[in-house]
Amino acid sequence: MSSCLLTVILFFGIWCIVNCLEPQEAAGLFRLRRFPSENGQPSDLEPVGPSFPPGAAQPVSSRPITAQPVSSRPISAQPVSSRPITAQQVTVRPVIAGSVIASSRLSQPNFARPMVAVNATAVQPIMPVIANAAGCLGSFTSSGIPTSVHRLRAGDIKVVAAMGDSITAGNGAQATNVFGVLREDRGHAFSIGGDRSLSEGVTTLPNILKAFNEDIYGFSTSSGSGSPQFNVGEAGATAKSMAGQAVRLLARLQADRHINYMTDWKVITLLVGGNDLCNSCINPVAYSAAAYKDGIERALDILHRHLPRTLVNLVEVFDINMVASLANSNILCSLVIGGICPCGAGLNVNRVALGPLATEYRKAIFDLVGTGKYDTRPDFSVVIQPFLSQLTLPTMQRGRPDLSYFAPDCFHLSGKGQRAAGKALWNNMMQPTRLKQMDLLPTAPISCPSTLFIPTRHN
Template sequence: MHLYCFILAALLGLSTARPLQYSFRHFCPTFDRRSAAPTSVHALNIGDFKVIAALGDSMTAAFAAKNTRPLGVIPLEDRGISFSMGGDSDAVTVANLIRHFQPELVGTSTGSQVAEICTSDRCPTVIRNVNQDGLNGALSGAVVATLQTELEYIQTEILRRDDIDFVHDYKLINILIGANDLCSGCSAFNNHPTPDEYQEMLTSVLDNIRSNIPRVLVNVILQFNVSQVWDLTHNIPSCQAKRAGGLVFECTCAFLGKDNSRRQMDDLAYEYRQRARNVVASYTRDDPSFGVILDPGFEGIELKSWPLDMLSTADCFHPSGLAHSTMARSVWNNLFRKQEEKSTNIDVANLPAIYCPTADDIIHTD
């Protein structure tokens, strides 16, 4: 996901894939929203959220998620179908599923646009497309050190917007980060935070959220082993051609490294996940205005068992629209499970139905 050459690379020989069915009509019965909001973030049902936001990288920005593109100058992010934040009509996303139960939900990202690229912690040159980004703070190329910059954007927007009651509205923030750190997480291209540094930076972001954003629940989503993209694609001629044209730089340790480099990536991914667990476990339920939960749903993903159309045809690396809808289903269903009951894998051959919550389904924070 390193994006040094993304705009050029995205223009190299894009193929046309069969149409992907990432749209939906959702028929879960709705329920009446409460007349008075609960007094604690630890007692929320899905209809209590008024605001949704996200921090992350190109996966949350839905880079190259739509597979069919015209040649020439093209938009590179499809934020409207982002698994966690997409607000495009009928896209299967966590945001749209929440909106089914809370039509007044705000913060979703929409449409397609040129990528907002960041390859450092501060990202001084990024110009936000506020109208389409919404509260999707993700930046393509982001690393864990970038999260503070993304959070500053979200905080500013939440305070600026007239459709958000900063003090009283309940907010859900999804965080998925680490893929770009892992892509430089091998000895051959050593430019990644240590597990201790990863834990420190994630803790700092969560502390910042707790101190500055009231009535917020944070969902920390564990990163899968990104190196597996190599296993799925390295024998595919169209993918080989794209990497020969420069797309190896999306994930140098996976695509330029050897088997040992990919094992180092996986070892680091394991350590990052363990540190994320430690961070989430360190927060208690004493604060009625702040909660943090852990979603292990991507942890056990085995990409070798996934069909190739789960990856974008633009780069054979990023999730396609079909994958985004599948990821959304996983995150959504896990929201309603107790921690010990949450799924840790996405079996694409046996996907569970989208869960239909009732007013009695509380988002568990213990």
Template structure:
């Protein structure tokens, strides 16, 4: 009888909570959170506790190709623009005014958050423009093996930036890597460095280093895309993609040229996700008050996606609409326990943004 009453009360509480939840199309429409003393534990972390945001990854996080290929521009100008990284629009770390990004969502609740990248720059092999990159350590072309070098940049910049209280500010570091690793599975020059085992080793190593080197931090692991599905979809929509018309439709991905390569990418994608899940579970059983790992999976059904998700530059990188949707999808997952995160995600240009309330915490369970 008592158990039944308790369950009914919990059910009623859940219904009330759901009715109070608010979803909006613009983060500006989310009500502010009530002020409180900043959390002393990562297990009680709200988004407005985050004062520093950083990111590690590859060309997706670097914002490569976001604005597509301008077919109406003179050839020289279109060619130059096709080499740009739109770092300020990157879904997880972009800070351009009005951009729909996770860092801008956090900024709505915590105006003092620092680290978002801004503006554009030519794709490069190093993070050498701190006024643009800020704490976006992602590099176009990077594989998991390169994460350690990206973290070097992040740590040194955090320690040398006057806006950051390195010891006391709560930090979030978003990590997404794997697209180039997957493509490298068919590249004989470094295919041994991109196996799921090596991938897991490199990501685990950099997470361990963050744990030991950066105080008060939550690492947000975001799984990579299953690129085999991407190439299957784009092959059927080659007219959408400017690059396919000049013979570079594989976007430089050696595994995309035949079914054997695509199957290998599919296999590696599953292997990478399994390694990320293992890293997440490792820290579930090794909890502390100052460090945690969250995991956001990318179970995308690309076969059902509109081509609007992809850049017209190469049908490989996400477009501006794609990045905007990704920011909303992963933001909404932040507040859900692992068991309640959606099994499949479908691209939706009308996706809404969840407004966290005072009782919401960044969920690390």
């Protein structure tokens, strides 16, 4: 039965080939192609498919030619991880001039797989660069010790020092009551304090510099009789006092065996003028803008004459009248400010003159530095830092002054205020001379170097 069925199927298949296909197609199914042997004679035989006359168009599938489907997703660059290469939890700004800077919020180091840089000739692996404690990526130290202050980088700084009044001495930085303001908390002073660390949120200038050179030296520590190091600031100091402070600072620098006086790069920060303004109504001549300029000039002349490899931050004085206005918000503050700043207290008719006089002070030092007398040597320069020149009081909800930035006397800076000032000073140092912030901006992040060298008037 099965053999009969197979015979029928075979017969039906042959019939279809003969009767259903065109003659040429049917013949082509059984055509044999001969392959020439080595002597040129036909040899092996191989069945082939249909053949076509020379020059004839070969048939194609009856199905329409269509474009191959592609993904609706746009063509994009090679995927990379959305996680940034991260380090210490801070916010940073981008940098140019050959340094790589993170411009996002960074956290503890994540050792991600290497990124790849592609150029026209090769694909080279780039190992991840881990941010320093300030959140800045890259190297900020010169390959050799620079000889010009205009080629100075953050990591080149070895020594810090400071001159000034009670703000530099740290009065009230850690005070919990009015009497605590009498204590000098030098370890928390904005320009020279080195207590605690940047990772703990203490953004003084030395603590930020430690992220670029962990061997920075000269900062103050502790309170009261602690180690002042190269902090010669003192409560009650005026511009006239600065020449004496300059002499004392030189003596300390020359006597300290931990530094190389001739070759180590030094940064000195000078802020003074509050006491001058507060007494200007009592003795207008002694505390005039001309007298202020004379005191600053004599101090800078001493530093310029005797200090090699030095950058001086000259911080502009703030408007005492504005700070004294805090007395209106607190009866105790009103009583204390009356004793600290007689010309700026309460209803003193001379109070309105403090703002214009502070402006005259700032213009006087601007003109002084603008003469170029401190740019006659390649290893010394004075840079004006204006982050207090247009100071506005930090406020809380409903516009009320945020007294947490001030000590209990409502006049000196608290630890929070000192930290904000330290960060603003650093940011000023990193900003080009014509693009410096002129307010405290306490919520601003720490800036990473935005230029190859620390900006001066000549780079």
